[in-house]
Amino acid sequence: MHNAGHLIWIILVVSVAFGGICRIFRSPRKILSFMCAGVLVVTVPVLTLVVYTFYYGAVSSAGQWFYIDSLSAFHLVVMMLVFCMSTFYGYHYFDEKIDEGIFTTRLARRYGSLWFASLTAMTLVLVSNNLGIMWVGMETTTLVTAFLINLYSNKTAVEAMWKYLIICSVGIAFAFMGTLLVAASAYTLETHVADVLLWTKLVKVGEVLNPALLKTGFVFILVGYGTKAGLAPMHTWLPDAHSQAPAPVSAIFSGFMLNAALYCIMRYISLVDLVSETFSQELLVLFGIGTIIISAAFILSQHDLKRLLAYHSVEHLGIITLGLGLGPAGIFAALFHTLNHSVCKSLGFFCAGRLGQIYGTYDMRQISGSMHLSFLWGGGLMGSLLALIGLAPFALFMSELLIVKAALETDTIWAMVLFLAGSSIVFVGALKHIIPIAWGKPSTDHVCLKSMLTDKVLVLGALALLLMLGLWMPDVLHEILYRAAYIVGGHHN
Amino acid sequence: MIVFLLSVIIIVASGFAALVTRRSNSLSTFLGVGGVCAGSLIGLIPTFNVLIHGSRLSLHLPWHFAWGSFFVEIDPLSSFFLIPVFGVSILTAVYGAGYLQHYRQTHLLGVHWFFFNLLVAGMAMVAVAGNGVLFLISWEVMSLAPFFLVTFHSDQSKVQHAGWVYLVATHLGAIFLLVFFLLMGVNSGSMDFDHFNPSGYHHLSLLFLLAVIGFGSKSGFIPFHVWLPEAHPAAPSHVSALMSGVMIKMGIYGLFRSLVLLGVPSVGWGYVFIGIGLISGIAGVTFALAQHDLKRLLAYHSVENIGIISIGIGIGMLGLSWDNPVLVVMGMGGALLHVLNHSLFKSLLFLGAGSVQHASGTLEIEHMGGLLKRMPITGMTFLVGAAAICGLPPLNGFISEFLIYQGSVYGSMFLEGATVGAMPAVIAGLALIGGLAAICFTKAFGIVFLGTARREKGVSVRESRLSMKIPMLILSALCLLCGLLGADILKTAAPVLNMVTMNRFLDAIPLELIKAANSLRSVTWVFAGLILILTGLIFFRKWLLSKRYVQEGVTWDCGYIRPTSRMQYTASSFVQPVTGFFRNILQTRNIVSPPHGLFPTKVSLTTKTPDVFEKKFYSPLFEGTKRILFGLRWIQQGRIQLYIAYIVITLIILLIWKVR
Amino acid sequence: MMTYWSHQSISPVISAIFLAPLLFGVINWIKAFLSGRRGAPWLQPYFDLWKLMRKSAVYSRTTTWIFRAGPLVGLGAILTAAMIMPMGNIPALVSFPGDFVLFAYLLALGRFFTIIAALDTGSSFQGMGASREAYFSALSEPALLLALTAVARRTGSNSLSGMYEVLSSGSWALVSPAMVLVFIAIFIVFLTENARIPVDDPTTHLELTMIHEVMVLDHGGPDLAFINYGAALKMWILGQLLIGIVNPVHTGIMWLNQTISIVVSLSGPAIAVGLIEFSMARLRLKRVPQLLVAAGIFSVLALIMELR
Amino acid sequence: MNNWIDLLIILLILSNFVMLGSSRLAVCIRTLAIQGILLGILPLMIDRQDLVLHTTLVSIGALIIKGIVFPWLLFKVLRRIGIRREIEPFVGYVPSLFIGLAGLIVSLYIGSKLDFPAPESVADVIPLSLFSILAGLFLLTTRKKALSMVMGYLVLENGIYAFGSVVLNKVPVIVELGVLLDALVAVFIMGIATYHINREFDHIDVNRLDNLKG
Structure with missing residues (x-):
């Protein structure tokens, strides 16, 4: 167990180091290749850890400051999946920009180091047992990724970056306030100062925590991390940032960074549930529903493809949040949905990114006939969007079904009705957008690049994964989700 | 049962084969159609077996999702509906092979056959699904596949619209079914149909209503029928035939199935069905009368016949x-x-x-x-x-x-x-x-x-x-x-x-x-x-005529000198008396350019009968929702100060509400 | 409730087949008599049919086999319908529960083919007639079926033979306001289906105002004979529907029953039609639907009274 | 000692008012510097028996970062951009002061209501921190210049820091330092972002950054 804990250090150090190594290469192509290799290398210890956790239980290290249980292991898997996909996607994504000389070595270096830095930061969030360090990791992701948005400095990108930076910083500041309040709630606890913010400690002594302070803290946490997770009405930065960032970056934003923020909230859910059974549920359901409805409104009226996808992220984060508020079954569903959404949304951004390059715009009114132009990317976008709006047999349908079921089981009928109404509106709206994008006469004479093998593998693989998860859940996944859900909401039982 | 599953697998696999071989239209057509025919013929064996012997074939396999199992069962009810599924599928597939010859230069037929086979397999699975989740998944597959079939001529914006209407209608219907099955499943603790226990349900009438709306939207009950007159004209004909002939019957199958699941109906339910049936029947045929698009007309007749059923x-x-x-x-x-x-x-x-x-x-x-x-x-x-x-x-x-x-x-x-x-x-x-x-x-x-x-x-x-x-x-x-x-x-x-x-x-x-x-x-x-x-x-x-001289001549023209083919009675004029009778329901719009002058040159009359339910109910509903939701757009004006204010206000409200 | 066959059941079919044209002759004779003229002989329709049968045929080049099939199916359907139509208390050749539905649909079959045969000519006049015919019969069908349902309720039997058996054996005891309404409704249907005044005028010469006649403008020779014979037959069997309600004859002696029934079948409709055609003019086309809806309302009223 | 704490608190409150009422960016930055130094001292003043090393470390870190590095960074940005004033905020300076006053009263009220597990001596820090948070948020929502927003953020951060100092003994030093470091990087990046805005738009009026909406 002790040895396994070292792996955490290895992951963190290696990915930081890779970020540094990116700076020594002399051509963008090399850097991109290195990134692919690097991410794969990082995957090895991560997966080892996850497997270890699965078979031998939670792993901790550094005096319990690092800790990996099923919940974090699950998120680590999702994270690595999204990162691997995005990195490999990035390998060809920049082809055109490299040829045009826009994606220079300097930019590539910056891109590479920030990429690994954000990987590190997110890993830090997931592996820390100390709620303070978790916060530090979360804030770091904000800061690191800010420059990824603004990779090619231009007006809108700067604007997006600024909004992202300020809004998320404010949110994260609240989250810190919340962290402090939670720490304060443990004032009766006679522990060593180093242990006071340890989640494992707090979870064990739930009864002695001061309820009022803990609840106040949770509200701060929810609003704070919720800002980062894109819950309405704190989601305002999200469409801007997603639409301006390069596609691989949007993919990790949507595919994982939002989930990381929610992961933080999950940790606090298990704390606050110790003092009040329903306190978190009510708030989460409320936020979930609100988020779904508001995002639905924007999806309906959206004209920008990437913003559309961004609002879909908002919606799905809302769905996950809703699930988190619906008891153990809901949490299970929410976690499952996390995985599905991450894969699906990354795929969506991949395809949108390439289509954007092909058409030279993200304005959906000017994109049509993408299926004719590129069966891979057009079809991939269609597939991912159809999956996103919840069509069976894709996995997102299954997880949404689980959420509805959870709502029925907990008798949260009003939430279920609103959820279904909201998702129907999203369905109607999004479908209206998808159809003309996919079909019709191509609106550009841009010659489509030949799709590379990695691209094909990515798109088809992601779709196949979504399809598989929609029809069959491997026992391993079921077990891991179950355990993770138990960690978040097991106290209800 | 294995035989049945084998037939479904054959159908799906041949669909995939058609997709893979889409570069060669003749090969993929051969694979797709062949698969449907072979699979359907095989599938008919257990089907008839069950129907004739009145027995049941079933199979339970473990399955995580289902809160129950991967439970498929051919009982008499399913087998009755499986006959048209398989039978009509074979015929329409063969027809389709000929029909699509015309498009082999312009379209990738493999893709079409992939979805066609998926539709057939989906319908077959719906009929045998013995588990709510499996049913829903099959149902969705069955609903999604036609979306791609309907939009065969996807370049036409009309067809795109039809596809949209179709998928929206079918999906919104499916949502009701989702709640329907989940509600029963939650009440009985398992999603397997054989565990469903009507006596334990709290909201029988609600369940009934959910089923009627959910399945009715697939079958084309008025007022959930709006997709039919859009989708059928857009789709290639063998697809319309399969959809109208078989797919909408799966909604009826679902209704029968839910009757079985819900137990003895209350009297009111019967009246609901009769009422819906009468409205669908009469309104369906009335709307059909006013159409002069042949397939749109037929689509409304489907509504009518569903009404009779x-x-x-x-x-x-x-x-x-x-x-x-x-x-x-x-x-x-x-x-x-x-x-x-x-x-x-x-x-x-x-x-x-x-x-x-x-x-x-x-x-x-x-x-x-x-x-x-x-x-x-x-x-x-x-x-x-x-x-x-x-x-x-x-x-x-x-x-x-x-x-x-x-x-x-x-x-x-x-x-x-x-x-x-x-x-x-x-x-x-x-x-x-x-x-x-x-x-x-x-x-x-x-x-x-x-x-x-x-x-x-x-x-x-x-x-x-x-x-x-x-x-x-x-x-x-x-x-x-x-x-x-x-x-x-x-x-x-x-x-x-x-x-x-x-x-x-x-x-x-x-x-x-x-x-x-x-x-x-x-x-x-x-x-x-x-x-x-x-x-x-x-x-x-x-x-009588064998001994006589049989002549051919022109039609008796009542004394008019130069009859032309344009002077024949038209469809619109043929039904004009009736559509006049029903004008309040139909709300036909006439676009007339009346004759002018002594020697009028150009005169025209066009009649249009849009669907009243769509025009008077769905469009306003959608527009209204859209308007309300568009109202929400002001919250995102681009002002970062405002955005921060949202966060603060949210926080303050929550603090006041939750903590105090 | 089994189908039953009996030797005496042949008589309604036989009499229908042989006597139907006579009905036309009687009507024409009565009309002429009422207007103070001397009518054609009663057997004139038979002479006409004979003449037509021996003629050769002329077909329009526009037409197809549908045009030729029209008269055949029209006649065939009515001949078949005659098989299930009883004559008073003499049961029909075939009877089974719900046969009156089949009866109505057999009439519809004949009409369907007559209409498409008319459309086959491509003539706008025939199209117009077809349109009207289709329209009016669509409105008359509910009235007919509802009226018969009322009778079924009244008599407790749901086959035509059964109904009329009860009606005639129960004599006038079963006559009630409801039955009067039923009678009126069926009478209107009778007039409509047979294209008589006030719905249609069989003797008009203006194509624009015709309904039934204009549809068959292009038919000649044996085809026209079939049509005319079919029309006569239709009038006969629809007449039976009416007669059955008001004919209480139940002597117990079979040959007497048959004779009286035949006499009444011939004279009843003929007198009624003759009187109406003598005293009324054709309704304006726009009024016809109102008449038919009124028939429907009568049936509904009858049913309501029966269901009470 | 209590008097010292009270003095600090009063000074900090006053500094917030200066932030609210001043249009000159340079003045604001200087005030921030002073605020940072005061906050750096604050934990030391709080009467604690143990953890001297811990407290000292954090105090020194805060002092350096908040009192010296931040102002230096901000001045650097200010010089690069070459503007001096915040022009016409959404809420004028005098009303800002009144609102600040109202905020202060609210903070005091909430602070008195809060049942907070802190020593009697530092109870007043909580209203102060709340007031700082409110002031920071007020600045963030009403000021138009990017730099002013950064400063608003810093005031907010300071408020939270002040709050943290009360529960400081509960938070491990590495966390505290990590937090400080993050704040540092945040300001650094915000500074760069401000610079980028200036370069792309020739101004730093963030209220005119509204291309992305809907």
Whole structure:
């Protein structure tokens, strides 16, 4: 167990180091290749850890400051999946920009180091047992990724970056306030100062925590991390940032960074549930529903493809949040949905990114006939969007079904009705957008690049994964989700 | 059961094979169609096995998602619906192979066949799914696949719109089903149908309502029918045939299934069905009358026929709740037979429409005319379909309507109390529907196939190829056959009826079935007499004319000197008296450019009859929602200060509300 | 409730087949008599049919086999319908529960083919007639079926033979306001289906105002004979529907029953039609639907009274 | 000692008022510097028996970062951009002061209501921190210049820091330092972002950054 804990250090150090190594290469192509290799290398210890956790239980290290249980292991898997996909996607994504000389070595270096830095930061969030360090990791992701948005400095990108930076910083500041309040709630606890913010400690002594302070803290946490997770009405930065960032970056934003923020909230859910059974549920359901409805409104009226996808992220984060508020079954569903959404949304951004390059715009009114132009990317976008709006047999349908079921089981009928109404509106709206994008006469004479093998593998693989998860859940996944859900909401039982 | 699953696997696998080989259209077509045919033929084996022996085949496999198992079961009810699924699929696939020849230069047919096979497999799985989750997934596959089939001509914005309407309607319907199954599953602790226990449900009527809306939107109950008139004209004809002939019946299957799952219905439910049925039937046929797009017309007729089926179910349900096996046999039996019959003649009609469209390049009835001379087979089979759908003897349409009539006549005769009023209403409704349908199909057949071509294009029309003719011929033969064998077919429905009545009339149902079958047998005798008489008359006239000189001339023109083909009666004018009668419902818009001056050169009249429900209900609803939601857009103006204010306000509200 | 066959059941069919044209002759004779003329001989329709049968045929080039099939199916359907139509208390050749539905649909079959045969000519006049015919019959069908349902309720039998058996054996005891309404409704249907005044005028010469006649303008020779014979037959069997309600004859002696029935079948409709055609003019086309809806309302009223 | 704490608190409150009422960016930055130094001292003043090393470390870190590095960074940005004043905020300076006053009263009220597990001596820090948070948020929502927003953020951060100092003994030093470091990086990046805005738009009026909406 002790040895396994070292792996955490290895992951963190290696990915930081890779970020540094990116700076020594002399051509963008090399850097991109290195990134692919690097991410794969990082995957090895991560997966080892996850497997270890699965078979031998939670792993901790550094005096319990690092800790990996099923919940974090699950998120680590999702994270690595999204990162691997995005990195490999990035390998060809920049082809055109490299040829045009826009994606220079300097930019590539910056891109590479920030990429690994954000990987590190997110890993830090997931592996820390100390709620303070978790916060530090979360804030770091904000800061690191800010420059990824603004990779090619231009007006809108700067604007997006600024909004992202300020809004998320404010949110994260609240989250810190919340962290402090939670720490304060443990004032009766006679522990060593180093242990006071340890989640494992707090979870064990739930009864002695001061309820009022803990609840106040949770509200701060929810609003704070919720800002980062894109819950309405704190989601305002999200469409801007997603639409301006390069596609691989949007993919990790949507595919994982939002989930990381929610992961933080999950940790606090298990704390606050110790003092009040329903306190978190009510708030989460409320936020979930609100988020779904508001995002639905924007999806309906959206004209920008990437913003559309961004609002879909908002919606799905809302769905996950809703699930988190619906008891153990809901949490299970929410976690499952996390995985599905991450894969699906990354795929969506991949395809949108390439289509954007092909058409030279993200304005959906000017994109049509993408299926004719590129069966891979057009079809991939269609597939991912159809999956996103919840069509069976894709996995997102299954997880949404689980959420509805959870709502029925907990008798949260009003939430279920609103959820279904909201998702129907999203369905109607999004479908209206998808159809003309996919079909019709191509609106550009841009010659489509030949799709590379990695691209094909990515798109088809992601779709196949979504399809598989929609029809069959491997026992391993079921077990891991179950355990993770138990960690978040097991106290209800 | 394994055989059945094998057939589904064959169908799906051949679909994938078609997708993979999409670069070669002939190969992928061969694989796709071959797979459907082979798979369906194999699938028919267990189907008939179950239906004949009244047994059940089932299979449980462990499955995580299902809160239960991967549970598939062919019981009599499923097998009854599987027959059209497989049977019509084979015919439409063969037809499709010929139909799509035309597009092999421009389209990737492999993709089409992939989704076609998926649709067939999806329908088969829906019919056997014994688990709520499996049912929902199959249902969604079955609903999603046609979306890609409907949008075969995806470059046309009209088709895109049709695809959108279709998918939205079907998905919104599916949401109700989702809640329906989950609610039952949550109440009974398992999603397997055999664990469902109606006595434990709290909201039976709510469940019933969910089922009606969910399945009704697939079947095309008014007012959930709006997708039908959009999707069918857009789709290739074999797809319309399969959708209209079989897929919408899966909604009916679902209704039957939910009856089984929900237990003994309350009286009100029966009335709901009868009410919906009457409205759908009458409004459906009325709207059909006003259409002059051939397939749109047929689509509305699907609505009408679904209405008839629903009336039958309603009568049966009343019988169930009143413990009256006669009504059950007549109503449910009639409904079941009509399912089968409608799947035959409606696919036949759609295939015919497809041939017509193929040949003349249009679906606009007003532009056609005289096609019978150029397309004798298509014309004849279409006539058979038209007569069958009007319920004319000696074809199958009459048999099922006859049973439903009988049920309602029985009800009107022997039942007491104020509630009986529904029965005469059914009789009147059915009679009216029959009369209007006759108008509609004399119009459709008469204007399209008879007279002379109204446009020059009509002159060059050619009969369609063999692979298209054969399915139509088979279907029309089946229409006649089912008309003559009504009694026997009804008898095979005995296990199905026992199932939907939850075995409550185990003794009475066979008895009543025999009675009903006997009167059907008498009908058959009359049919035989009719056929005999007709044959006799044919020979009689032949004999009369054999010694005479038979001349050909022009049509008597009532003294007018230069009649042209443009002067023929048009479809719109043919139905004008009736559409005038129903003008308040139809709200037909006339676009007239009246004659001017002494020698008017150009005069025109165009009529448009959009769907009232769409125009008056759905569009305003969607627009209203959109407007309200667009109102929310102001929250995102781009002002970062405002954004921060949102965060702060949220926080403060939460603190005040939650913490204080 | 089995189908039953009996030797005496032949008589309604036989009499229908042979006597139907006579009905036309009687009507024409009565009309002429009422207007103070001397009518054609009663057997004139038979002479006409004979003449037509021996003629050769002229077919329009526009037409197809549908045009030729029209008269055949029209006649065939009505001949078949005659098989299930009883004559008073003499049951029909075939009878079974719900046979009146089949009866109505057999009429519809004949009409369907007549209409498409008319459309086959491509003539706008025939199209117009077809349109009207289709429209009016769609409205008359509910009235007919509802009226018969009321009778079924009244008599407790749901086959035509059964109904009329009860009606005639129950004599006038069963006559009630409801039955009067039924009678009126069926009478209107009778007039409509047979294209008589006030719905249609069989003797008009203006194509624009015709309904039934204009549809068969292009038929000649044996085809026209079939049509005319079919029309006569139709009038006969629809007449039976009416007669059955008001004919209470139940002597118990079979040949007497038959004779009286035949006499009444011939004279009843003929007198009624003759009187109406003598005293009324054709309704304006726009009024016809109102008449038919009124028939429907009568049936509904009858049913309501029966269901009470 | 209590008097010292009270003095600090009063000074800090006053500094917030200066932030609210001043239009000159340079003045604001200087005030921030002073605020940072005061906050750096604050933990030391709080009477604690243990953890001297811990407290000292954090105090020194805060002092350096908040009192010296931040102002230096901000001045650097200010010089690069070459503007001096915040022009016409959404809420004028005098009303800002009144609102600040109202905020102060609210903070005091909430602070008195809060049942907070802190020593009597530092109870007043909580209203102060709340007031700082409110002031920071007020600045963030009403000021138009990017730099002013950064400063608003810093005031907010300071407020939270002040709050943290009360529960400081509960938070491990590495966390505290990590937090400080993050704040540092945040300001650094915000500074760069401000610079980018200036370069792309030729101004730093963030209220004119509204291309992305809907």
